[in-house]
Amino acid sequence: MSAPIRFLFRGQPVAVPADTPTRTVLQWLREDRQACGTKEGCAEGDCGACTVLVAELPETLPEGSQAVRSAGVALRPVNACIRFLPSLHGKALLTVEDLAGGAPAGTQTLHPAQQALVDCHGAQCGFCTPGFVMTLAAVHEAHQAHQDNNPTACAPGRGALADALAGNLCRCTGYRPILDAAQQMLAQTGPRLPLAGLRDQLLALQAAPAPSVEGLVHVPRDLASLARLRADKPEARLVAGATDVGLWVTKQMRPLGELIFLGDVAELRRIEATATALRIGAAVTLEDAWAALVARWPALHEMHRRFAGPPVRHAGTLVGNLANGSPIGDGPPVLIALGAELLLRRGEAQRRLPLQDFYLDYMKNALQPGEFVEAVEVPLQTLGASWVAQAHKISKRLDCDISAVSAGFALRLEGERVAEARLAYGGMAATVRRAAGAEAALLGQPWTEATLRAAQAALARDYTPLTDLRASADYRRATAAALLERLWLSTRPHDPVPLEQLRVDLRTPA
Template structure:
């Protein structure tokens, strides 16, 4: 690394002290740093793409009020510089939190002891990640709040695969840990340790690391983490060739799986203005760097019917790290945010330097993985009209695996029925074309028509004019079209005037109540 006035080291809280790093690559993952630099091999490498959860760690961040907020994330796809100003906890830290054993020696943390008591581990490879997820839930439960249900624990563990014991004993452990002697993290001590690490608004992290290229030459890779929206806009306008980094949930895979050189990085995670979620002017405004978890929670607060598609968006560790703005800007045709947002008449606020412009999300995508962003321009926020959230809204995700899987197709639908006729309709689909887009012909077949089975059949037939989906490993073209047609009927079944189906009647878990027993 070039130690000059323009670069600063990475600083974070780890193992009850402040760690300073100045010689790691900008794309060194937290997992590699733990295992290769610190020899802390309790955190395991499994899939190396944020799917299996063996590498799960907990990261602590100070919120605007200076209070510690914890979240479990995948260490394998988090770049080390993103830890600047934060706290890192791994499975090897839990013993320090545990009460002393009967003989005065170290004991296990309740999350660990419960896994032992309930026989929740067999081969043990996935166990450290599972324990960290349980630890995160344990810390989230404070005071007299209700204990988590088995369903809540199962949702927490959706990003932790166990192929040996299955989940019953792990869920048992999740409940058992609250019955054991308490072992709480000293949050005040961590908060006090993190306060001096918070960089001033006019500063931010400017980290650089040298590396040797294949031709034998050397170059510096830069990692910038501005602290304000204005600083970000100015920096990106000056350096439009840099790559914007939000949650690492996509770019991390480019590095790990595709071995891509991502070059200069500008990290959005320290810009507080981009993480804000607020209601004003009749709209819900979601900052582009707001986590997927927070953004989906805000949407579901207005439209509870989106709760299931929220929980099925990847897993909790991915939702804690990833951002809704990043998912929208990425523009994947199988992204799960865009169909829902299009159904809600969402728009994006784009910024370049000091100038901003607003664009309907339906106009943002130009072609496969191409959008309307200009050089040096970025997504600042997502705007959702509250009136659209007040309509009848549904989100449907179809995938081979119920939890933490990539969609074969995803649908966002909203409808308003007045006097038995369709007054407003939005049908948006992902996985059906090169971009996420609305089904214009199907919508036209319903608008102004009675909300009846006959109208639905007409819309289903019209859907074939809107899409000619491709066949790939996840689904065939015929399957995608048929399922998309079926989802329009599902919307009708759930919203028809006569005996509409409740959500439980069309939910796979309602047919298998023994799963979480």
């Protein structure tokens, strides 16, 4: 028994056999449909030349989702080069060719993003331009939809536009004319994206059976079905956004074996807040998960905006980043510092495990055969006024880069003494883990420079970092100590320095 992948393309339903589940959206577009406006650059979700828009029903997303809502659908920019075709099931795909609105060749009216790039000389070789156009088209649609409800709404500033374009790379023109075009575009009202009728068509697709090929690909739609599948097929590969395993295919040519896609499991797409914890499901995107975290801990905003680029954040998941277990992952240090727990499931059985205990060794974790991560829960007691939470990322490039060192800090003061401290670092060992010696040096001590120096000395004994292409061991040790000093400078009882003054960001303010 098998069922095809069904989605909307050019406003019409298409059915694609599910027997090649790791075929990417980009390959299908260029090779099967000759839709060559979408370009292949890096094939790893880094350059944004392949950016497309995926539309879905907004009621399937968590409350507060950061997807663009317009005409009854929710839009996300994603990288076509690492997006597997089964993840499009029940959704709509829009590419740069859709901006012509179906008009005959030679009669099209350019989308405001396209016209502005022409007027502002925002393209040189032009290879990256379709990706910029699609990202800008999403920004334009978001602004116009916002103005539909609030005609006096202000347009995003230059800094916010630069953040929106963080997943698009230009090596020819540079960003000044592209940002000029983005600002000019926002003054134009139309034409807009061809979204009319999409909602009704997406509703009609909901009745279609999930794509499947026995022994190859499965797309469960509820948690119970996923649990049974995982218990029966413990060796199958779980796939959410494929922002990591997609590179195993495009760069390493690795076969992934039998696949179980998580994106249609309704229970895993939820963000739920109780009186004691914030629960983020395993299929919640990075963008939505970070927005929920920042809403409660505003100091995490910097990590949110620098965690990959928007097309990756709109596809990948926070739980996927945690389960991956990379020692340079940016999610684990923050969540370990916040005291997060993983909710693990195998069949009908559930158990909880502190995130800090999940990582056993380099790329090894505590999952048992047939078990999977259902959600991550962050305790909300760190919202108290006496707690401070921070996240820091040091990388060679401001946007869309892998960290050399990342850190998550949670600190509680009682008066001028340190009552509790959780310091977690990435990039300093084979796993992300807490700095036990530095924490011990802080506990019960007055939060003074002398205490900071003692903690920095202990920190040097907590880790033995490696030298690699991203940083030397000495640089990592010095950087880890400097990040701890940032924490002290911004939280010291006397004359604290605002955290934003301790960061270097040459980007024009929003």
